[in-house]
Amino acid sequence: MIIVHHLNNSRSQRVLWLLEELGLDYEIKRYERDPKTMLAPPDLREVHPLGKSPVITDEGLTIAESGAIIEYLVDRYGNGRLSPAHGTxxxxxxxxxxxxxxxxxxxxxxxxxxxxxxxxxxxxxxxxxxxxxxxxxxxxxxxxxxxxxxxxxxxxxxxxxxxxxxxxxxxxxxxxxxxxxxxxxxxxxxxxxxxxxxxxxxxxxxxxxxxxxxxxxxxxxx
CATH class of the missing domain: 1.20.1050.10 (Glutathione S-transferase Yfyf (Class Pi); Chain A, domain 2)
Structure with missing residues (x-):
């Protein structure tokens, strides 16, 4: 099961959007920003050392960075959807x-x-x-x-x-x-x-x- 470590008001929203476009099952683990500093909570560092979002976990893999996550999901689960053919x-x-x-x-x-x-x-x-x-x-x-x-x-x-x-x-x-x-x-x-x-x-x-x-x-x- 894909788990999205989702921080409010962050780039992780577009990961949720991609998962919905692909019709994939996933779970959300929620994190809230500090209302004063707007920084991510410390417990995100337990998932990834930088403590930033988005991060996903999938079949033992932990993947960070929006672009890397999107490419991983499209390559692994897209079956040719949402990406143009190579060489075009x-x-x-x-x-x-x-x-x-x-x-x-x-x-x-x-x-x-x-x-x-x-x-x-x-x-x-x-x-x-x-x-x-x-x-x-x-x-x-x-x-x-x-x-x-x-x-x-x-x-x-x-x-x-x-x-x-x-x-x-x-x-x-x-x-x-x-x-x-x-x-x-x-x-x-x-x-x-x-x-x-x-x-x-x-x-x-x-x-x-x-x-x-x-x-x-x-x-x-x-």
Whole structure:
């Protein structure tokens, strides 16, 4: 039995979504973030030394990292579903987006989250104006331009095909969902980029996506 070590408001939600798309049986072991620090609880380190989510266990294997989990599940249980055939242009795009999601899209969004918290978080009165000014300058001069560059790039790319790897929905779309949902929540993605907003609308309407939300619980990235 596949066990998903599921952290609320995290990348593990897309693992639940993939499992629902594949129609696989699985169990969920739930973990809750610390409401003050938003960090994962220490007992996740009993599953994997880094103490992060997602992590799955399956037939004695422990697998971490979203991309690795998705590739493992599609390769082992997909039977040709949700991944283009090897040697095709679509497969190359599939592989690219599987790596791009975490390797390129997420770092500036994570930086924005960190600097937002620095800007708004509690700190001694004497240093708050300095910290706030540094955070605002970092966001304005580097982080936000980087996010906008990526969003412009993605808006153009998704405009060429219905889905990221081509005309058919694939696991690459599941992998790409998290950075786009994070961008919509806190990175400035809105109706000014209609193709990306349409992508989000289409995935949110998928029955498997809805079932994953029902099983995984509240999913808020703001």
């Amino acid at each position: 242009p679509e497969r190359l795009r599939y592989t690219y987006w599987m790596h791009y999601a975490e390797g390129s899209a997420m770092p500036p969004l994570l930086l924005k989250l960190v600097f937002d918290r620095i800007e708004k978080g509690p700190m001694p009165f004497i240093v708050k104006p300095v910290a706030k000014a540094i955070a605002q300058r970092a966001k304005r001069s580097f982080i936000e331009p980087q996010i906008n560059r990526h969003l412009d790039y993605l808006e153009n790319e998704i405009g060429h095909t219905k889905w990221f790897a081509g005309k058919s929905f694939s696991a690459a779309d599941i992998q790409m969902s998290f950075p786009l949902e994070a961008a919509a929540a806190r990175g400035g993605l809105n109706a000014t980029r209609p193709k990306l907003m349409d992508f989000l609308d289409r995935i949110h309407k998928r029955p498997a996506y809805k079932r994953a939300l029902e099983r995984g619980g509240a999913y808020e990235l703001g």
